[in-house]
Amino acid sequence: MTADARSRPRSRELHRRASRRTPGGVHSNIRLAGPRIFFESGSGPWLRSVDGDEYVDYLLGQGPNFLGHAPEPVVRAVSEASRTGVIFGGQHELEIEAAELVCETLGWPDMVRFGVSGTEAVQAAFRLARAATGRTKIVRFEGHYHGWLDNVLTAPDGDGWGPASAGQLASHLDDFVVLPWNDADRLAALLAAEGDLIAAVIMEPVMINAGVIEPRPGYLERVRELCTAYGIVLIFDEVLSGFRLGLDGAAGRYGVTPDLATYAKALAAGWPVAALAGRADLMEHFGTGEVNHSGTFNGSVVATAAVKASLELLRDEPPYAAIDQHGTALMAGIRELGQTYGIPLRAAGLPAAFHVSFGDADVVDYRTLQELDLARYEELAEELVGHGVWVAPRGVWYVSAAHGPGELDAALTRFAKTLTEWL
Numbered sequence: 001m002t003a004d005a006r007s008r009p010r011s012r013e014l015h016r017r018a019s020r021r022t023p024g025g026v027h028s029n030i031r032l033a034g035p036r037i038f039f040e041s042g043s044g045p046w047l048r049s050v051d052g053d054e055y056v057d058y059l060l061g062q063g064p065n066f067l068g069h070a071p072e073p074v075v076r077a078v079s080e081a082s083r084t085g086v087i088f089g090g091q092h093e094l095e096i097e098a099a100e101l102v103c104e105t106l107g108w109p110d111m112v113r114f115g116v117s118g119t120e121a122v123q124a125a126f127r128l129a130r131a132a133t134g135r136t137k138i139v140r141f142e143g144h145y146h147g148w149l150d151n152v153l154t155a156p157d158g159d160g161w162g163p164a165s166a167g168q169l170a171s172h173l174d175d176f177v178v179l180p181w182n183d184a185d186r187l188a189a190l191l192a193a194e195g196d197l198i199a200a201v202i203m204e205p206v207m208i209n210a211g212v213i214e215p216r217p218g219y220l221e222r223v224r225e226l227c228t229a230y231g232i233v234l235i236f237d238e239v240l241s242g243f244r245l246g247l248d249g250a251a252g253r254y255g256v257t258p259d260l261a262t263y264a265k266a267l268a269a270g271w272p273v274a275a276l277a278g279r280a281d282l283m284e285h286f287g288t289g290e291v292n293h294s295g296t297f298n299g300s301v302v303a304t305a306a307v308k309a310s311l312e313l314l315r316d317e318p319p320y321a322a323i324d325q326h327g328t329a330l331m332a333g334i335r336e337l338g339q340t341y342g343i344p345l346r347a348a349g350l351p352a353a354f355h356v357s358f359g360d361a362d363v364v365d366y367r368t369l370q371e372l373d374l375a376r377y378e379e380l381a382e383e384l385v386g387h388g389v390w391v392a393p394r395g396v397w398y399v400s401a402a403h404g405p406g407e408l409d410a411a412l413t414r415f416a417k418t419l420t421e422w423l
Contacts, residue, residue, distance in 0.1 A: 068402025327351025
């Protein structure tokens with residue numbers, strides 16, 4: 001990609017126009033980081049900008065485009081379903097079929113409620129856990145992401161964690177205890193002292209949001225045992241991992257069953273759908289009306305059509321072996337480039353989602369992740385985008401079912417060119 005192409009005149013013009021009516025020119029603050037590129041289309045694992053530049057996409061809309069952009073079977077199903085209507089203010093058969101398919105595909109939950117975003121699904125899980133236990137406090141972990149609302153958005157604050165945004169009330173975090181992740185002894189000690197106050201423990205079972213860090217052997221099992229012993233609701237936030245790591249998500253991959261779990265992203269191939277799944281005795285608190293969970297767009301025709309079509313495709317034509325092959329080869333290729341250019345490039349995680357940075361730290365949690373040179377990778381990410389590789393500054397790369405040998409070659413060729421010109 002030439003310097004002239006990277007000037008992006010049409011994108012700059014649109015950004016100026018957008019900024020007059022939209023704060024920062026974006027509709028999500030996560031898009032404030034990185035270049036302001038406007039896209040006109042996405043197809044499979046590729047994006048095309050309004051300036052005519054093509055990008056091999058390893059951001060995938062922050063993860064949702066697990067089947068690639070505009071997967072034809074899902075697009076067709078949503079289009080056909082929308083001809084009958086979008087929102088009825090009542091029930092329809094498609095939402096039953098989608099709910100049945102979610103529970104059958106995951107294997108462990110009895111019931112599911114659909115929503116629009118992972119953020120709201122997490123809040124619904126908190127409400128259920130507090131209603132079921134009569135307790136108020138919730139344990140969460142450093143670096144895990146559970147949405148942008150006041151009671152879950154946090155940032156490092158000295159030795160602890162506090163509000164991450166102006167306008168957040170610190171008091172909204174009072175009922176949360178933040179611990180280092182992957183340390184079962186720390187959790188056991190807390191529960192020994194305060195277990196009768198804890199309603200729930202929530203975590204990403206694989207810490208994809210920051211670093212793509214796997215649980216230590218036995219960690220999830222120990223957390224499950226502790227939650228059971230203290231009558232605490234275990235919540236897995238599988239917004240990122242669900243259906244990406246396999247049909248049964250992280251719960252199936254690691255063989256540990258939560259009480260409740262949240263899903264979104266890969267659930268519906270890019271459509272804005274989320275789900276809270278769980279045990280019937282917990283979920284039925286919604287059904288009796290004791291616990292409120294509402295939303296005009298919940299279980300809409302197009303949402304449930306997207307869920308059904310996506311999960312049927314994943315079930316009937318599972319892409320997981322090909323994704324594993326692609327992601328493994330891509331990580332190996334990035335590491336090899338690091339050796340070739342004499343730089344400490346690190347690519348670690350899972351084939352379907354991995355983390356790229358600089359350094360060689362033994363990363364097991366958020367604190368050890370900070371031992372890597374994350375700022376240097378942010379600089380590299382901007383250069384990669386300039387050479388046609390669409391990635392996020394925070395280092396998480398996502399692999400889709402649409403990525404193949406051509407994309408692998410394009411990514412590594414463009415990565416090598418980036419390093420040649422950047423170093």
